[in-house]
Amino acid sequence: MQQTVTRVFVAKYSELPERIGQAVKVGEEEIALFRLTNGDVRAIENKSPHPKGGVLSEGLVSGEYVFCPLYDWKISLIDGNVQPPDEGKVKTYAVEVDGDDVYLLL
Amino acid sequence: MQKRKLVMIGNGMAGVRTIEELVKIAPDAFDITIFGKEPYPNYNRIQLSTILQGEMSFSDIIMNDWDWYESNHIQLYAGDQVVRVDTKEKIVYSESGRAVPYDELIFATGSLPLMLPIPGINKQGVIGFRDIHDCEMMMQAAKQYKKAAVIGAGLLGLEAASGLVHLGMDVHVVHLFGHIMEKQLDETAARLLQRELEAQGMNFLLEKETVEILGDDRVTGLRFKDGSEIAADFVVMAAGIVPNVKLAKESGLFVNRGIVVNDYLETSVPNVYAVGECAEHREIVYGLVAPLYEQAQVLAKRLVGMVEKGYEGSIVGTQLKVSGIDLFSAGEIYEAYETKAIKVHNELDGVYKKVLIRDGRIVGIVLYGDTSDSTRLFRMMQQKQDVSSLTDIAFLKEGGAKEEDVAMMADEELVCGCNGVTKGTIVQAIQQGASTVEQVGGCTNAGRSCGRCKPLIAKILEHTLGDAFAGQAQKETLCSCTDLNRDEVVAEIQAKGLTTVKEVMHVLGWKNEEGCSKCRPALNYYLGVIYPEYRDDRDSRLVNEKMHANIQKDGTYSVVPRMYGGVTTPEDLRRIADVAEKYRVPLVKLTGGQRIALFGIKKEDLPNVWADLGMLSGYAYGKTLRTVKTCVGATFCRYGTQDSMQLGIELEKRFERLDTPHKVKMGVSACPRNCAEAGVKDVGIVGVDGGWEIYVGGNGGTDLRAADLLCTVKTAEEVFEIVGAYLQYYRETAKYLERTSKWLERVGLSHVKEVVADEEKRTALNERLQRTLVRYEDPWRKVLEDEPLRQHYYTKRSIPVSVKED
Ligand code: SRM
Ligand SMILES: Cc1cc2nc3c(=O)[nH]c(=O)nc-3n(C[C@H](O)[C@H](O)[C@H](O)COP(=O)(O)OP(=O)(O)OC[C@H]3O[C@@H](n4cnc5c(N)ncnc54)[C@H](O)[C@@H]3O)c2cc1C
Ligand code: SF4
Ligand code: FES
Numbered sequence: 001m002q003q004t005v006t007r008v009f010v011a012k013y014s015e016l017p018e019r020i021g022q023a024v025k026v027g028e029e030e031i032a033l034f035r036l037t038n039g040d041v042r043a044i045e046n047k048s049p050h051p052k053g054g055v056l057s058e059g060l061v062s063g064e065y066v067f068c069p070l071y072d073w074k075i076s077l078i079d080g081n082v083q084p085p086d087e088g089k090v091k092t093y094a095v096e097v098d099g100d101d102v103y104l105l106l
Numbered sequence: 107m108q109k110r111k112l113v114m115i116g117n118g119m120a121g122v123r124t125i126e127e128l129v130k131i132a133p134d135a136f137d138i139t140i141f142g143k144e145p146y147p148n149y150n151r152i153q154l155s156t157i158l159q160g161e162m163s164f165s166d167i168i169m170n171d172w173d174w175y176e177s178n179h180i181q182l183y184a185g186d187q188v189v190r191v192d193t194k195e196k197i198v199y200s201e202s203g204r205a206v207p208y209d210e211l212i213f214a215t216g217s218l219p220l221m222l223p224i225p226g227i228n229k230q231g232v233i234g235f236r237d238i239h240d241c242e243m244m245m246q247a248a249k250q251y252k253k254a255a256v257i258g259a260g261l262l263g264l265e266a267a268s269g270l271v272h273l274g275m276d277v278h279v280v281h282l283f284g285h286i287m288e289k290q291l292d293e294t295a296a297r298l299l300q301r302e303l304e305a306q307g308m309n310f311l312l313e314k315e316t317v318e319i320l321g322d323d324r325v326t327g328l329r330f331k332d333g334s335e336i337a338a339d340f341v342v343m344a345a346g347i348v349p350n351v352k353l354a355k356e357s358g359l360f361v362n363r364g365i366v367v368n369d370y371l372e373t374s375v376p377n378v379y380a381v382g383e384c385a386e387h388r389e390i391v392y393g394l395v396a397p398l399y400e401q402a403q404v405l406a407k408r409l410v411g412m413v414e415k416g417y418e419g420s421i422v423g424t425q426l427k428v429s430g431i432d433l434f435s436a437g438e439i440y441e442a443y444e445t446k447a448i449k450v451h452n453e454l455d456g457v458y459k460k461v462l463i464r465d466g467r468i469v470g471i472v473l474y475g476d477t478s479d480s481t482r483l484f485r486m487m488q489q490k491q492d493v494s495s496l497t498d499i500a501f502l503k504e505g506g507a508k509e510e511d512v513a514m515m516a517d518e519e520l521v522c523g524c525n526g527v528t529k530g531t532i533v534q535a536i537q538q539g540a541s542t543v544e545q546v547g548g549c550t551n552a553g554r555s556c557g558r559c560k561p562l563i564a565k566i567l568e569h570t571l572g573d574a575f576a577g578q579a580q581k582e583t584l585c586s587c588t589d590l591n592r593d594e595v596v597a598e599i600q601a602k603g604l605t606t607v608k609e610v611m612h613v614l615g616w617k618n619e620e621g622c623s624k625c626r627p628a629l630n631y632y633l634g635v636i637y638p639e640y641r642d643d644r645d646s647r648l649v650n651e652k653m654h655a656n657i658q659k660d661g662t663y664s665v666v667p668r669m670y671g672g673v674t675t676p677e678d679l680r681r682i683a684d685v686a687e688k689y690r691v692p693l694v695k696l697t698g699g700q701r702i703a704l705f706g707i708k709k710e711d712l713p714n715v716w717a718d719l720g721m722l723s724g725y726a727y728g729k730t731l732r733t734v735k736t737c738v739g740a741t742f743c744r745y746g747t748q749d750s751m752q753l754g755i756e757l758e759k760r761f762e763r764l765d766t767p768h769k770v771k772m773g774v775s776a777c778p779r780n781c782a783e784a785g786v787k788d789v790g791i792v793g794v795d796g797g798w799e800i801y802v803g804g805n806g807g808t809d810l811r812a813a814d815l816l817c818t819v820k821t822a823e824e825v826f827e828i829v830g831a832y833l834q835y836y837r838e839t840a841k842y843l844e845r846t847s848k849w850l851e852r853v854g855l856s857h858v859k860e861v862v863a864d865e866e867k868r869t870a871l872n873e874r875l876q877r878t879l880v881r882y883e884d885p886w887r888k889v890l891e892d893e894p895l896r897q898h899y900y901t902k903r904s905i906p907v908s909v910k911e912d
Contacts (some may be wrong), residue, residue: 010905017898019620019645023709025904037620055661057647058621067623069649069657074622 013046014100016041021057021066031058031093033102034077036064041043041095041102043079049073049088054076056090109137112409113198113208113431117142119151119555120398121214121383122170127406129178137684138180139206141198144237145185146173146381148655152395152524152556154241155427157270164238165857169554188446191357193375213354213365214378217393220346222257226319232341235266245799247340248273255279255328255338257316261426264303268428270342272305276335278309278878280328282345290424290435294451295458295474300433301486302456305539311336321705325505343418349384349391364391369416381405388420394422395555396524423471423484423523425558434480436469437487438462438483445469467493485519512562512569521562524555532563536570545565548766556572568892584623587616592841596632607633607643623648627780631729634765635837638877650727651900654885655712658705663712666726667719668762670735671754672700673776678721685718695725699733699771710902717791724888725763729843731770734758735783739776739793749791750776753822757791760826763882764875767840768851770833785813788846789829802832802858803850811847812856816862829869834875 010024016035023046026032032055042064049053054070061067065075074083075090081095082088094105112128114121117140118780129419140146150167168277175182183204190199197207203512219234221227233243244266247254252275256267259281270277279286285296300310315331319341327337328357336429349364360366360374364386371379371387381401383393385476397420404417410557423436424667441447441462450459455475462470462482468487473480475503486493515521517530527550547553553560557809565833595614606631609620621629626646634640650656655663667787669678682702686694694704699725707715716723725732734757736745761770773784786806790813792799797820804813816832819825826840835858840849861867889895 008905011903015897021696023362023902025902027905052659053658055657058644058653058657058661062618062622063628064618070659072623082458 006106007099008106010043010104012100013041013097013102016102019061021059021061023055023057026106027079030055031104032066033095034061034066036061040041040064041097043093043095043104044075044077044080045091045093049075049082049090050086088093110135110209111207112136112210112212112471113206114138114140114212114214116140116212116214116216116382116384116891117146117148117182117184117196118214118216119148119395120167120216120402121212122148123399123402124212124214124405125137125180125404128409128425129180131406132410133178134482136210137360138178138436139208140175140180140186141186141188141200142182143187144239145181146238147175147184150555151237151239152427154235154238155265155269157241158244159429160233161429164241165854167858168856169874170748171854179239188353190707191353193357193378195375196277196377209377211378212405213359213378213384214349214382215353215384217347217383218350219343220348221343222316222345224318226321227326227343229319229321229323230324231339232319232325232343234343235262236347244270244340244342245273246875248275251279251339253338254340254342255336256342256344257328258282258344258346259310259312260344261287261424262344262347263342263388263596264843265427266342266344267308267750268303268306270340275340275711276309277307278311278338280311280330280336282313282527283314284566286310286312287426287683290439290441290472291433291474292460292472295460297434297437298458298474298593299426299431299454303428304647305429306428323648334359342472346667347383347393350388353385354380354384362386365443369404371401371416371417372408372410379405389418392422393422394424394524395528396420397422399525399551399555400602421488423480425477425480426555427556427558430592432475432477434471434473434477434482434484436471436566439472441562462856463493466492468493481520481559482515484515484523484593488520512565515566522550522552522555522559524559525551525553526890527552529566532566533570536567541567541571565683580908583624587618587621588614588624589609590614592632594627595629596636597638603632605637605640610794621646623734631765631767631842633685638881640881648905650746651729652887653712654723654727656727660706662708664726665712665715665719665820666697666699666701666724667721668724668732669701671734671760673736673751673755674702687713688718689715699726701737709714710900713889713896713900717890728766729768730766731758731761732771733771735771735773735787736783739773739774739800743776745779746776746793746797747775747795750774750782750791751875753791753793753798754782756822757789757826757829761829761879761882764833764837764879766833766837767842768845770836770846772829787808787813789832793830795876796820798822800825800828800832803847803855805845805847807845809847814850816855816859827868827872828862829864833859833870834871837875838871853909 006091008017008026009063022033024033031043032046034042046055046057048056048068050071058069066075071099073086080092148170150169150624153167156162186200186202188198189201197205219236233240253475254270254275254277256263256279261281267277267279285396305444315343318329319325320327325341327335329335351361351365356363365373365380365384367380367385367387368374369827371381373380389848401417426433445462447463448461457475460472461468467490471483515529519529521527521529532546535546535549543560546563553563583589584595598614604613610629628646630643630646642772644652648802689711691704695701695703734754736751736754740748750855770788772789773782773787774791775782775784784792784801786804790801790804795817799818801813802816802817805811836846
């Protein structure tokens with residue numbers, strides 16, 4: 001069995017507020033979308049890698065990082081890596097912006 | 107065994123240092139009584155000029171507060187001077203009629219300003235510069251008068267003049283000699299200093315001998331020996347000091363210039379000692395604290411019989427505490443036939459350095475413009491080190507080798523000149539656990555006088571602790587995005603007029619362009635305090651304050667509507683019940699803050715829940731006033747003396763929504779049984795017959811702390827005024843996320859008491875608070891009225907499954 005990449009439309013670029021995470025439910029997956037100050041759009045799984053979990057979409061965004069709103073972990077929006085001294089990784093998704101349409105590549 | 111009775115006359119710097127040393131080595135040896143003429147606890151006289159220069163307030167310079175005396179069981183009679191001593195019967199008599207017997211007696215009466223014996227010296231508007239009272243007179247004079255003259259351009263005169271310039275007066279400094287500070291500086295250094303002071307706004311009249319003070323009752327001017335005159339409506343005499351020995355003389359002590367003492371500070375009368383500026387040792391009367399503190403140490407040991415080496419005299423170095431000026435001098439100033447000088451004079455940078463050498467040893471130092479070598483040179487001079495082989499001068503060398511300097515300092519090198527503390531002692535204190543400049547001062551006294559050595563202490567900390575200090579330092583700075591601490595950031599914001607979080611980070615060179623979860627909320631808070639009209643940066647707030655609801659571990663939120671003073675109505679209860687049913691709220695609970703919380707609400711439901719409730723936000727999520735807990739009070743309770751519910755409701759209404767450094771909780775009880783637990787609240791009010799007691803700094807959380815009584819007032823109106831001033835002062839001076847309990851311990855209860863008791867300050871604080879309070883509106887209503895806001899923060903998209911598999 002072979003899996004193909006699927007483009008899923010998730011948002012209008014112009015409707016994405018800068019530096020405020022948006023929670024999107026795609027199928028069964030909860031995804032947090034972020035439009036950064038530099039214009040890029042990033043998508044990660046909306047679940048903190050902290051053992052107690054929690055959402056990430058409400059976190060404070062700084063540059064290419066989000067701070068977990070519950071336990072203050074600093075997480076890269078580029079590769080999903082939790083920054084030291086904490087450890088862990090969240091799932092990241094590829095994003096494609098086509099005109100005003102934002103797609104996730106799943 | 108009966109304790110011996112120790113009485114001290116004079117509650118100043120040298121005397122109290124003696125007592126500090128004494129209680130350190132023998133806390134229970136004596137019953138101690140101190141008489142102080144001034145109505146204050148011991149304060150740092152050295153810093154009086156910084157008050158004039160606007161850098162500190164009176165409360166900042168208190169060195170031993172009232173609590174210190176009490177906790178060391180010292181009886182202090184402040185504001186009561188000793189007028190007679192009977193050395194036969196061993197009793198001292200005070201002005202107010204006290205008669206206190208002693209076994210041992212210390213004279214620590216300090217000095218008095220030298221008032222020149224010229225006609226007119228007693229006119230109004232002519233003062234010396236010695237104590238808080240003099241400072242107050244200067245500050246008052248500056249409000250009423252314009253023209254000031256300072257007689258004497260020595261240390262004191264220049265510090266006074268600088269203060270008066272700062273206070274807005276036209277200042278003439280009159281000096282008898284051809285150049286200023288002639289006891290400490292040679293002509294070259296003095297000219298550099300004079301030029302700098304002139305640039306700061308001072309005028310100098312050199313080689314002028316004042317012969318008369320003109321005017322009727324009040325001074326109007328000065329006349330000089332050459333016949334010339336100047337106009338002046340305020341005169342500070344700073345021509346010198348004289349040891350305060352009148353009482354000692356009358357008591358039969360042998361007095362020359364000062365009270366004559368031997369190496370153990372013993373006077374000519376048994377069981378009577380003298381220490382400080384009133385004492386004369388080996389024909390020298392000292393006028394700086396460093397030698398006096400050495401005397402204090404010896405005397406303390408002498409009193410408990412730990413006699414080792416006596417006091418053998420000191421070499422002293424001098425600095426001038428005028429902002430923008432760096433100078434140091436010690437020992438001989440003027441070249442003589444047998445001395446050789448090494449001089450560097452860099453006119454470009456206004457730096458002048460001179461070291462005088464006799465027989466291969468340093469005997470004098472004059473540094474102007476750059477005093478970074480002062481401790482090293484001074485140490486070499488004190489130790490009479492042979493410097494014949496060290497005399498080449500590195501010209502045009504690179505700056506910035508400071509860190510290495512600390513590494514290279516010898517252990518016995520002096521760091522704090524005022525307190526005679528060496529590098530070795532400081533390093534030892536650090537190794538025993540001191541990790542901040544304040545803590546080092548706490549156990550070694552270093553840095554507790556003029557404060558000049560603090561930067562060096564910080565460097566030693568940094569060097570000794572290495573990375574551990576870097577970690578420490580991070581705690582002191584706002585966060586790892588910057589090297590600045592709270593005070594520096596606030597000062598920069600004000601000085602540069604920065605108005606947004608972004609601008610602050612940009613202008614102050616933040617290492618992370620968009621900050622982090624520590625500094626963004628903090629900056630947003632500080633800006634809000636500085637500018638009443640500040641527009642809040644919502645995205646710099648953390649989740650709860652951004653959403654106006656408290657996030658829970660599963661990503662849902664809690665909603666807690668306002669219930670002023672814990673008082674509700676059937677209608678409100680009914681509405682809460684309806685909402686709980688409609689949204690299938692998983693948990694309805696009474697909170698510890700006397701109100702009702704709905705837990706487990708989805709983000710996208712928040713606006714609807716708020717709309718259906720039709721109630722105001724209770725801010726259960728905010729760094730702001732949470733609740734005012736009340737007891738039922740006089741309305742129903744048989745013990746109640748006051749209407750506690752009414753006061754609580756009113757307090758909550760007045761101060762709700764206000765941004766504070768951390769959350770603030772209040773409680774109002776109507777009698778001391780205290781059913782509203784006012785004793786563990788940030789602000790707790792307890793009704794008593796005819797008034798209210800106001801308690802502050804309580805905490806029932808992580809670090810339990812009982813509140814302290816701030817004051818007692820008669821009316822509710824006064825409660826609002828005091829609480830308003832207290833809150834605003836907390837807002838303006840606390841670090842972000844510092845609860846009132848911690849803040850109060852840091853700044854000191856007595857200081858806060860003083861601030862809120864000062865009517866002028868209290869009014870100003872309340873005015874600033876009112877200007878801030880008007881900017882708030884209910885955040886839930888705002889969301890309901892603002893469609894884009896709702897879209898931004900309270901939506902969640904759901905995309906139907908569209909993942910295909912082949
Ligand atoms: C709801 C409530 C517990 C309850 O079920 O009763 C509560 C709930 C929380 N408290 Fe509390 N505290 C509640 C009364 C208290 C009290 C008791 C009181 O106020 O009389 C205290 C001790 C008193 C005090 O603060 O001095 C209290 C001391 C704390 C502390 C420790 C504060 C401290 O300075 O040590 C925290 C942690 C913090 O603020 O950093 C905290 C933090 C929290 C947080 C906000 C934790 C968080 O960040 O998620 C909890 C939110 C739960 C939620 O999901 O909404 N809560 N909390 C109470 C709300 C009162 C209200 O109506 O506003
Ligand atoms: C403006 C200013 C700036 C200074 N700057 C420096 C500096 O930079 N560096 C430095 O080393 N030194 C400085 N000094 C000097 C330093 O303050 C003094 O050396 C030090 O305070 C002397 O301590 P003392 O205890 O001998 O006298 P004081 O601190 O003057 O204490 C004597 C106390 O005794 C009280 N007293 C007198 N008679 C009686 C009595 N009969 N009964 C009860 N109480 C009595 C007095 O009111 C006074 O409070 C400065 C002084 C002034 C005024
Ligand atoms: S604090 Fe006093 S007045 Fe208030 S309810 Fe308790 S007993 Fe009654
Ligand atoms: S040198 Fe004055 S306090 Fe240390």
